[in-house]
Amino acid sequence: MGLEAVLWDMDGTLLDSEKLWDIPLREFTEKLGGTLSHATRQAMVGSNTLTTMTLLFAEVGVEPTDADLRDGGEWIKRRTEEVFRAGLPWRPGAPEALRAVRDSGIPMALVTSTERGLTEVALDTIGRHLFDITVCGDEVDGLNKPLPEPYLRAARSLGVDPTRCVAVEDSPTGVRSAVAAGCTVLVVPCDVPVPEGERRVFRETLEGVDRATLAGLLDR
Numbered sequence: 653m654g655l656e657a658v659l660w661d662m663d664g665t666l667l668d669s670e671k672l673w674d675i676p677l678r679e680f681t682e683k684l685g686g687t688l689s690h691a692t693r694q695a696m697v698g699s700n701t702l703t704t705m706t707l708l709f710a711e712v713g714v715e716p717t718d719a720d721l722r723d724g725g726e727w728i729k730r731r732t733e734e735v736f737r738a739g740l741p742w743r744p745g746a747p748e749a750l751r752a753v754r755d756s757g758i759p760m761a762l763v764t765s766t767e768r769g770l771t772e773v774a775l776d777t778i779g780r781h782l783f784d785i786t787v788c789g790d791e792v793d794g795l796n797k798p799l800p801e802p803y804l805r806a807a808r809s810l811g812v813d814p815t816r817c818v819a820v821e822d823s824p825t826g827v828r829s830a831v832a833a834g835c836t837v838l839v840v841p842c843d844v845p846v847p848e849g850e851r852r853v854f855r856e857t858l859e860g861v862d863r864a865t866l867a868g869l870l871d872r
Contacts, residue, residue: 655867656812662764664822664842668741676731686712698825700789700796701725740777745859756863761806765789785809798825803833818866
């Protein structure tokens, strides 16, 4: 029994894109007449669009209608796409780690809370050919991270046992999702501290990560 698949998060893990999300989130909060606090922004990391918009409206003391949440989410997506298309920076060691694991022949999935449209923009930078499947935030029937369904869906699609998979994550929300699904998690924190816990192995960067590195985590 060895490593059966590697399941990668995207924002903050492969791409240093959480800082780019800051731009539309802060702009939209200012449009509503408020200021996005550091604590609320941190709570958004790794979450889906509905959770993010709910937190944002609560920040400015507005009780949103369903239309407000929908329209706000669409504004954020349009503005974020503009920012993404201007250039997406990698996290240290991420492109080399992806290529090393892909070249080893192990199945790989991208498991992200970002919706399909923006994920496709990001995949122009990452390389969609690197992944056997991708699971996006609008494809899990509302059962988003920190629930286990995104990682369980990826494992089912690949035909692998999630307990024989390593997930690579950066946020508390994503780590909780992967652990709940039964995965071992390589945690590479980016913008938000991640607490210690079961089946979590911490590393400062993805530099030097390959199949052997990840397979070894299952033996700990």
